[in-house]
Amino acid sequence: xxxxxxxxxxxxxxxxxxxxxxxxxxxxxxxxxxxxxxxxxxxxxxxxxxxxxxxxxxxxxxxxxxxxxxxxxxxxxxxxxxxxxxxxxxxxxxxxxxxxxxxxxxxxxxxxxxxxxxxxxxxxxxxxxxxxxxxxxxxxxxxxxxxxxxxxxxxxxxxxxxxxxxxxxxxxxxxxxxxxxxxxxxxxxxxxxxxxxxxxxxxxxxxxxxxxxxxxxxxxxxxxxxxxxxxxxxxxxxxxxxxxxxxxxxxxxxxxxxxxxxxxxxxxxxxxxxxxxxxxxxxxxxxxxxxxxxxxxxxxxxxxxxxxxxxxxxxxxxxxxxxxxxxxxxxxxxxx
Amino acid sequence: xxxxxxxxxxxxxxxxxxxxxxxxxxxxxxxxxxxxxxxxxxxxxxxxxxxxxxxxxxxxxxxxxxxxxxxxxxxxxxxxxxxxxxxxxxxxxxxxxxxxxxxxxxxxxxxxxxxxxxxxxxxxxxxxxxxxxxxxxxxxxxxxxxxxxxxxxxxxxxxxxxxxxxxxxxxxxxxxxxxxxxxxxxxxxxxxxxxxxxxxxxxxxxxxxxxxxxxxxxxxxxxxxxxxxxxxxxxxxxxxxxxxxxxxxxxxxxxxxxxxxxxxxxxxxxxxxxxxxxxxxxxxxxxxxxxxxxxxxxxxxxxxxxxxxxxxxxxxxxxxxxxxxxxxxxxxxxxx
DNA sequence: TCTGGAAGAGAGAGCGCTCTCGCTCCTATA
DNA sequence: TATAGGAGCGAGAGCGCTCTCTCTTCCAGA
Numbered sequence: 208x209x210x211x212x213x214x215x216x217x218x219x220x221x222x223x224x225x226x227x228x229x230x231x232x233x234x235x236x237x238x239x240x241x242x243x244x245x246x247x248x249x250x251x252x253x254x255x256x257x258x259x260x261x262x263x264x265x266x267x268x269x270x271x272x273x274x275x276x277x278x279x280x281x282x283x284x285x286x287x288x289x290x291x292x293x294x295x296x297x298x299x300x301x302x303x304x305x306x307x308x309x310x311x312x313x314x315x316x317x318x319x320x321x322x323x324x325x326x327x328x329x330x331x332x333x334x335x336x337x338x339x340x341x342x343x344x345x346x347x348x349x350x351x352x353x354x355x356x357x358x359x360x361x362x363x364x365x366x367x368x369x370x371x372x373x374x375x376x377x378x379x380x381x382x383x384x385x386x387x388x389x390x391x392x393x394x395x396x397x398x399x400x401x402x403x404x405x406x407x408x409x410x411x412x413x414x415x416x417x418x419x420x421x422x423x424x425x426x427x428x429x430x431x432x433x434x435x436x437x438x439x440x441x442x443x444x445x446x447x448x449x450x451x452x453x454x455x456x457x458x459x460x461x462x463x464x465x466x467x468x469x470x471x472x473x474x475x476x477x478x479x480x481x482x483x484x485x486x487x488x489x490x491x492x493x494x495x496x497x498x499x500x501x502x503x504x505x506x507x508x509x510x511x512x513x514x515x516x517x518x519x520x521x522x523x524x525x526x527x528x529x530x531x532x533x534x535x536x537x538x539x540x541x542x543x
Numbered sequence: 544x545x546x547x548x549x550x551x552x553x554x555x556x557x558x559x560x561x562x563x564x565x566x567x568x569x570x571x572x573x574x575x576x577x578x579x580x581x582x583x584x585x586x587x588x589x590x591x592x593x594x595x596x597x598x599x600x601x602x603x604x605x606x607x608x609x610x611x612x613x614x615x616x617x618x619x620x621x622x623x624x625x626x627x628x629x630x631x632x633x634x635x636x637x638x639x640x641x642x643x644x645x646x647x648x649x650x651x652x653x654x655x656x657x658x659x660x661x662x663x664x665x666x667x668x669x670x671x672x673x674x675x676x677x678x679x680x681x682x683x684x685x686x687x688x689x690x691x692x693x694x695x696x697x698x699x700x701x702x703x704x705x706x707x708x709x710x711x712x713x714x715x716x717x718x719x720x721x722x723x724x725x726x727x728x729x730x731x732x733x734x735x736x737x738x739x740x741x742x743x744x745x746x747x748x749x750x751x752x753x754x755x756x757x758x759x760x761x762x763x764x765x766x767x768x769x770x771x772x773x774x775x776x777x778x779x780x781x782x783x784x785x786x787x788x789x790x791x792x793x794x795x796x797x798x799x800x801x802x803x804x805x806x807x808x809x810x811x812x813x814x815x816x817x818x819x820x821x822x823x824x825x826x827x828x829x830x831x832x833x834x835x836x837x838x839x840x841x842x843x844x845x846x847x848x849x850x851x852x853x854x855x856x857x858x859x860x861x862x863x864x865x866x867x868x869x870x871x872x873x874x875x876x877x878x879x
Numbered sequence: 880t881c882t883g884g885a886a887g888a889g890a891g892a893g894c895g896c897t898c899t900c901g902c903t904c905c906t907a908t909a
Numbered sequence: 910t911a912t913a914g915g916a917g918c919g920a921g922a923g924c925g926c927t928c929t930c931t932c933t934t935c936c937a938g939a
Contacts, residue, residue, distance in 0.1 A: 215897095224918075227898075227899095227921095231897095239918080259601070261596075261597045261600035261606070261894085262601050262897090265896070265924045265926080266895075270597070285839045291627075291630075294633075295621075297624065310648045311648060313649050330593045331593075432879055467828055487822065490793070490796035491828055543797070552926095562925090563889060563891090564889070566928085567888085573886085574886075576888090598926035600894090602894055
């Protein structure tokens with residue numbers, strides 16, 4: 208004999224009322240006396256009743272899930288766990304969802320299966336989805352299946368987009384280095400295929416042009432190791448380096464390790480500015496001055512747009528990034 | 544005129560078949576000819592049909608969501624985003640779910656509303672839930688509402704538990720410091736209310752007893768700032784410190800900053816071992832030797848246990864933690 | 880030519896809820 | 910005392926699917 212999970216029918220029977228009344232009582236709807244409510248509550252408690260969310264969603268017509276779809280370029284799904292960006296997106300979405308009865312579903316997929324995941328998530332999503340690291344063609348594919356979608360920081364017109372002002376941010380970071388008197392400033396950029404990396408590089412080139420500085424640059428892969436190696440190469444080529452802009456904090460943390468290993472003092476010999484204001488910035492030693500990327504706010508905005516359902520093709524929301532000054536550019540900055 | 548979303552009924556009509564056949568065709572079930580399949584697929588594509596997940600779940604009886612419930616002790620929900628642990632849990636759960644059609648739902652709640660969240664998640668979960676940072680009483684409350692639940696690293700008997708061997712890990716870390724010749728070893732522990740912190744402290748006391756070392760210790764709050772301040776205090780009290788065990792990498796990163804600020808060279812003057820092997824360990828400068836907490840594997844194990852549905856009260860799965868040696872204890876360790 | 884079986888397709892019964900509609904009874908008002 | 914109005918409750922119709930059961934073809938084998 209199977210032990211079937213109790214349904215509202217069972218609760219109603221146990222409480223001696225109809226299904227409708229049991230439903231009213233348990234959902235705090237008007238039309239049930241206090242005594243009835245109490246009896247229903249007791250019956251539900253005794254039976255260990257848990258309403259079936261699927262049946263409830265179907266009957267009420269309320270659909271209650273926002274999806275987060277992350278493409279992981281590393282074939283190992285676990286790799287995403289170490290990424291400082293990812294948790295912040297979830298935190299931001301969570302705050303936007305707080306107080307609603309909408310749930311957050313998280314999907315992580317390796318690149319080689321991204322198309323299939325896009326299809327299934329687009330098919331199953333109810334409120335809509337936020338896309339992280341999804342390539343423009345796949346984002347557009349998603350939008351065609353389900354128009355309720357926002358891409359985070361990866362332009363994929365006409366997919367609705369929430370983006371940070373990367374070019375202006377990079378310009379600000381470099382202007383900061385210039386303002387504190389650095390003139391031999393180099394940059395470590397992200398991979399050329401990445402839209403954020405390209406924008407930040409544009410900001411670098413902007414200041415190089417405006418301030419008449421040499422264009423010293425190398426590339427990392429938005430990883431700590433990439434930052435370390437790029438910094439080591441730059442140091443070998445330009446030993447007189449006195450400022451370093453790094454397009455992500457993770458790379459910057461690596462760069463700082465390389466600079467220290469090469470005997471440079473930070474910020475005395477070389478001042479360093481990162482980008483993101485992630486945990487990598489504060490765990491670095493010294494802590495990094497960086498451009499604060501308001502990831503949480505961006506994710507929350509994207510989520511709210513989905514909840515409001517006012518997303519048209521081409522929708523766009525831009526976020527400024529501001530300078531956070533720490534010890535890596537300011538010897539007087541507090542450490543704690 | 545409302546624009547109703549197309550149902551399988553519409554697809555069936557458009558394709559000139561019955562609902563049953565349309566369903567068979569779209570779900571790749573036997574009993575539909577190739578020609579019919581093609582017609583149904585075309586009709587679905589033309590209408591932009593997306594099956595209703597709620598209806599599907601209700602009719603099929605397949606329930607497809609695993610929940611992750613995180614209690615955030617900081618009243619600001621956003622704070623969780625910077626926590627290096629959180630993303631790893633999701634990554635681990637994601638890998639366990641990969642290949643199944645079970646979704647991952649994420650719930651983050653501040654402590655003061657945790658009870659309400661526990662109730663609603665327990666009521667709505669289908670496959671079950673993984674609990675992170677949930678206090679023992681709330682975990683037990685969850686289990687009574689829904690027995691399909693695993694607590695991650697927070698013992699709350701008889702709630703099923705996946706835990707790391709924190710005491711043994713801390714002992715190993717301290718033994719490592721002792722083996723490389725350090726004798727003035729201090730420890731920075733986590734908050735006394737935290738079960739992990741208590742276990743790690745026990746490991747410390749174990750080695751203190753076995754090796755006949757002084758019990759030098761202070762506490763942080765599992766935060767960078769806490770680690771910084773505790774290290775500064777220890778240094779003031781015991782300037783001859785030559786080894787430091789820190790119960791989390793985040794605190795250890797702060798401790799390293801404090802040691803550097805006080806003019807100590809790492810590892811030459813003071814060797815440091817952290818705990819977790821989180822991103823904080825590799826972003827620190829120098830990178831931290833640490834005890835690797837297999838968070839991803841633990842989360843995956845918890846998730847698989849839920850999927851298998853073989854959770855009885857008292858179920859337990861333990862994970863060893865292993866030493867990862869980096870520059871903070873080994874001057875010869877590679878930096879990249 | 881007849882028969883058996885497989886393949887393709889439709890009818891219809893749910894899945895466990897919510898929600899509208901209408902009935903009954905009780906109380907306040909004329 | 911007659912009646913309107915409201916509160917409490919039950920009947921029953923879905924919500925959009927899946928899945929079983931049944932019927933109809935159609936073809937291979939005797």
